[in-house]
Amino acid sequence: MIMSLQSFIEKAISPWMQEDGPDHDIVLSTRIRLARNFTDVPFPIMADEDSLKIVSNWIQDHFNQKTFAEGKKLEYISMRDLQALEKRALVEKHLISPYLIEREKESGVLLTNDEQVSVMINEEDHIRLQLYFPGLQLERGLEEAFKFDDWLEEKIDYAFDEKRGYLTSCPTNVGTGLRASVMMHLPALTLTQKMNKMVPAINQLGLVVRGLYGEGSEAVGNIYQISNQVTLGRSESDIIDDLHGVVNQMIERERYARKLLVEQSELRLEDRIYRSYGTLKYSRIIESKEAAKCLSDLRLGIDVGYLTHLSKSILNELMVLTQPAFLQQYAQQSLTAKQRDIKRAAIIRERLGLEE
Amino acid sequence: MDCENCHQRPATLHLTNYINGEKTEIHVCQHCAIEKGYIEGDDETYTIHDLLSGLFNFNTPMAKKPEPQTSSQQELTCPHCNMSYLQFAKTGKFGCSHCYQTFKDHLNPLFRRIHSGNTEHIGKIPKRQYVHLQKKRQIQDYREQLKQLIAQEAFEEAAKLRDKIKALEQASELNRDEEGE
Ligand SMILES: [Zn+2]
Numbered sequence: 376m377i378m379s380l381q382s383f384i385e386k387a388i389s390p391w392m393q394e395d396g397p398d399h400d401i402v403l404s405t406r407i408r409l410a411r412n413f414t415d416v417p418f419p420i421m422a423d424e425d426s427l428k429i430v431s432n433w434i435q436d437h438f439n440q441k442t443f444a445e446g447k448k449l450e451y452i453s454m455r456d457l458q459a460l461e462k463r464a465l466v467e468k469h470l471i472s473p474y475l476i477e478r479e480k481e482s483g484v485l486l487t488n489d490e491q492v493s494v495m496i497n498e499e500d501h502i503r504l505q506l507y508f509p510g511l512q513l514e515r516g517l518e519e520a521f522k523f524d525d526w527l528e529e530k531i532d533y534a535f536d537e538k539r540g541y542l543t544s545c546p547t548n549v550g551t552g553l554r555a556s557v558m559m560h561l562p563a564l565t566l567t568q569k570m571n572k573m574v575p576a577i578n579q580l581g582l583v584v585r586g587l588y589g590e591g592s593e594a595v596g597n598i599y600q601i602s603n604q605v606t607l608g609r610s611e612s613d614i615i616d617d618l619h620g621v622v623n624q625m626i627e628r629e630r631y632a633r634k635l636l637v638e639q640s641e642l643r644l645e646d647r648i649y650r651s652y653g654t655l656k657y658s659r660i661i662e663s664k665e666a667a668k669c670l671s672d673l674r675l676g677i678d679v680g681y682l683t684h685l686s687k688s689i690l691n692e693l694m695v696l697t698q699p700a701f702l703q704q705y706a707q708q709s710l711t712a713k714q715r716d717i718k719r720a721a722i723i724r725e726r727l728g729l730e731e
Numbered sequence: 732m733d734c735e736n737c738h739q740r741p742a743t744l745h746l747t748n749y750i751n752g753e754k755t756e757i758h759v760c761q762h763c764a765i766e767k768g769y770i771e772g773d774d775e776t777y778t779i780h781d782l783l784s785g786l787f788n789f790n791t792p793m794a795k796k797p798e799p800q801t802s803s804q805q806e807l808t809c810p811h812c813n814m815s816y817l818q819f820a821k822t823g824k825f826g827c828s829h830c831y832q833t834f835k836d837h838l839n840p841l842f843r844r845i846h847s848g849n850t851e852h853i854g855k856i857p858k859r860q861y862v863h864l865q866k867k868r869q870i871q872d873y874r875e876q877l878k879q880l881i882a883q884e885a886f887e888e889a890a891k892l893r894d895k896i897k898a899l900e901q902a903s904e905l906n907r908d909e910e911g912e
């Protein structure tokens with residue numbers, strides 16, 4: 376096995392997630408994604424194995440083991456070299472998409488050792504570069520993504536058209552190829568039923584709100600991802616500005632809703648948070664949905680100041696660690712759903728015990 | 732609001748469908764949206780139906796049969812990747828960068844629908860490959876700024892900017908005849 380692969384797969388928390396970013400009481404992370412393609416090579420949907428190899432070989436020849444910036448050395452991992460469970464683990468860390476592993480063709484990912492940059496190769500497009508940042512960092516994110524994009528472009532002829540911009544396989548990405556996403560923890564807005572009203576208004580602004588984690592990607596754990604939908608006819612910085620504006624409003628509303636919750640139902644909220652803490656600390660069997668709900672309560676408890684001895688980085692870690700592939704990775708064996716619920720409870724007890 | 736399909740999960744997706752010009756709202760959870768084919772799994776945020784209804788005028792979200800099309804549409808095939816127009820409409824994906832040229836007569840309505848009425852790119856330009864285009868855009872931007880400066884009667888700054896534009900134009904030998912207006 377590739378040496379660094381081990382840490383990509385075994386550590387549930389990416390190095391870049393260790394520090395708290397701006398507005399970390401509500402925003403978990405920011406992701407900037409740019410879709411790019413090679414000119415004159417068919418897009419993966421129509422490409423044969425040889426064409427896809429042209430892309431993956433080019434990427435390996437020019438970027439594998441190369442250093443983009445200080446501490447940013449890239450490693451190419453071919454999906455071919457991974458076990459099913461290892462691929463799932465990368466998905467659970469959001470380093471690759473589920474679509475990349477569904478494709479059984481020549482596909483792979485370039486990762487920096489700090490896991491801040493992930494470049495999926497031969498996904499829906501030849502290149503999907505993604506950069507991750509803790510907290511809300513849209514402007515910085517875009518700036519760094521542009522730098523990285525320029526660096527790639529020194530060695531790649533991109534498919535680009537003066538009128539349409541960066542040409543992508545899906546018409547929903549054409550133009551900038553930019554998808555900027557902000558992952559937010561919105562327990563108070565959810566609890567007070569405000570999210571239902573806000574989502575349609577946000578949609579009207581050309582932004583999309585999705586629930587994150589959980590089987591059908593519903594908003595398990597009160598975590599939402601907000602991203603831009605329009606990629607054509609607007610500049611990247613305008614797209615980012617719009618998103619930032621809406622995210623700021625949501626942050627303010629969530630903070631206000633939390634304040635009201637604390638003021639108006641202090642004991643009930645405190646009770647709820649400590650019950651969840653108790654569940655996580657002592658349960659022997661816990662389903663992913665319940666775990667996510669309780670972890671959300673704990674996070675809220677830390678942010679409003681009830682729980683002072685817990686760190687949020689342990690929650691970030693548990694969010695990933697309690698996913699199916701990671702649980703099995705941790706157990707070093709494949710587990711049934713029931714066994715996973717037992718293992719999940721055990722890991723949570725152990726991790727929270729370390730924090731006591 | 733609960734998902735109108737399963738009535739179990741909260742509706743996290745609020746989609747707008749245009750059926751024969753009529754607007755319908757659909758409120759479903761992510762799970763049902765994927766199951767019903769309104770959206771694709773994971774990263775895609777558009778609705779496939781939105782996309783296809785623009786091309787084929789499907790009558791209902793679940794309709795399978797496209798309305799009759801002209802034979803020229805059906806025969807249209809990209810010479811570079813062999814993707815047919817029908818295939819493009821079905822998958823909602825381009826097969827290669829040349830498909831944009833091949834299907835160009837059909838793209839503006841589609842792009843308008845997906846991208847809030849927009850059809851043309853105004854963002855980043857590849858640095859190495861399109862130096863020329865970048866200069867052109869830069870000059871356009873400066874001209875806009877120049878107009879504003881003149882309107883604000885900031886003549887000193889305007890003069891500086893005008894020199895900058897001149898230098899850029901000379902360097903790229905663009906629009907020389909428009910100089911000194
Ligand atoms: Zn549903």
Ligand SMILES: [Zn+2]
Nearest residue numbers: 809812827830
């Ligand atoms: Zn083509």
